[in-house]
Amino acid sequence: MKLNSEQINQKLKDAGLKVTPQRHAILEAVCRLGNHPTADMVIDYIRRTHPGIATGTVYKVLDTLVDNHLVRRVKTDKDAMRYDAIMESHHHIYCAETERIEDYFDKDLDEMLQAYFQKKNLHNFKIEGIFLQINGNFNDNSK
Amino acid sequence: MKLNSEQINQKLKDAGLKVTPQRHAILEAVCRLGNHPTADMVIDYIRRTHPGIATGTVYKVLDTLVDNHLVRRVKTDKDAMRYDAIMESHHHIYCAETERIEDYFDKDLDEMLQAYFQKKNLHNFKIEGIFLQINGNFNDNSK
DNA sequence: TCTTATATAGGAATTACTCTTATTTAAGAA
DNA sequence: TTCTTAAATAAGAGTAATTCCTATATAAGA
Structure with missing residues (x-):
């Protein structure tokens, strides 16, 4: 999961998505964090570099990434949804x-x-x- | 999943649980409803026959049933947890x-x-x- | 550069679920 | 049967996760 900035942009483009700083940051966060982070963990991580990002944006972008097969949802028995940037079958x-x-x-x-x-x-x-x-x-x- | 009243009581007893009307009703509801109901669907179903049952009770009883292997949680990509009374491997x-x-x-x-x-x-x-x-x-x- | 469909910020609203405490009850014991 | 008590429930406030709404901003093609 070592993607550089350019690769992340390319992934977004390949999926037919507009490249925005928020999407870039969120996709990068899910990759970097690894270990199936929750939306909350993504928000925390991102706020360090993008303090202004809205909660709703993160959820919306995660949905978009899931819809476009750049990220997967991982459900657990507990409440919060988790995310996974590894799309290779596993x-x-x-x-x-x-x-x-x-x-x-x-x-x-x-x-x-x-x-x-x-x-x-x-x-x-x-x-x-x-x-x-x-x-x-x-x-x-x-x- | 055609369990009569007595069989439901027996299941609860076998699991070492006190038999209460609420537990009986909730286990029956999960069996009857089939199709992996959400907690909400269970609540709706039960309120018809047990109008006084509290939301918290339903969640608590479902947890108890899961802990005692009478019901399973089914994970989906969506938010709400779903339940399944079929314990046979599937x-x-x-x-x-x-x-x-x-x-x-x-x-x-x-x-x-x-x-x-x-x-x-x-x-x-x-x-x-x-x-x-x-x-x-x-x-x-x-x- | 201009245009416009698309995306985001901000925050209120909703949903799904948990927690707390006083009261009630199931079921074993006498 | 009645008594006893650990366990279960009601009631509803509280909480965390997520969604929704809309005015504003922006990416990227024309």
Whole structure:
């Protein structure tokens, strides 16, 4: 997730979005913060460099980014929505107790699932993406 | 999900919970309503037969039911949490546009996943459950 | 540079959910 | 059956997250 300023602008352009300082800052924040930040964490981060940014703008821009597939929503059992700038296919490992979420990448798994559902052929449904939610507990307390 | 009154009471008892009219009504509501209701939908449903029930009680009871594995939380991309009384292992087919959620049962899939992760053996993490969120679009408008 | 569709600021409004405390109740014990 | 008490509920105020509204500002194509 090391994107320079130019790359961020390019991503916005590629998605057909006007490039504004706010959008740039928000997309950058989600990338930089990593670890699936909440909207609140994004706001805090951004206010340091863009003190005037409005709360509503951040939510609106996050929605726009999600709609244009630049960011994903990650839901947890708790109240606040979290965001993820990694669009490459991946899954999430959840620890309910600590609210910790780790990314899980596994190409073999993705291929296996794709093959499985191709064969299965769900009638009446066009699959756009399959995401595993792996629940459990971390054995360590690292991170 | 055709549970009679007695079966609902038994479920509560089996979980080691006191049987109260409110708990009975709420567990019944989640079963009856099906289709992954929100807390709000549960409240509406229950108020018909139990006009005096407090909002806080419904949320609290739902939490209790989740803690005791009588009900599951279903995560969506939208704000409100949804609930599911089916505890048998299953996955969810989700259409973001319409917020429609269908249950998906597939024993073969479950076995395949279990075998896969047994072999993979994630270090530092004890898996308690794996749930697929299958995103996409329904081709029909039925239901 | 000009134009205009689009985006943002600012903050009030709404929603979904939580918390607190006094009261009530389920269910085991006597 | 009645008593006892830990646990559950009502009521509604409180809170946090998110959305909504509209006047103003701006990006980027003409």
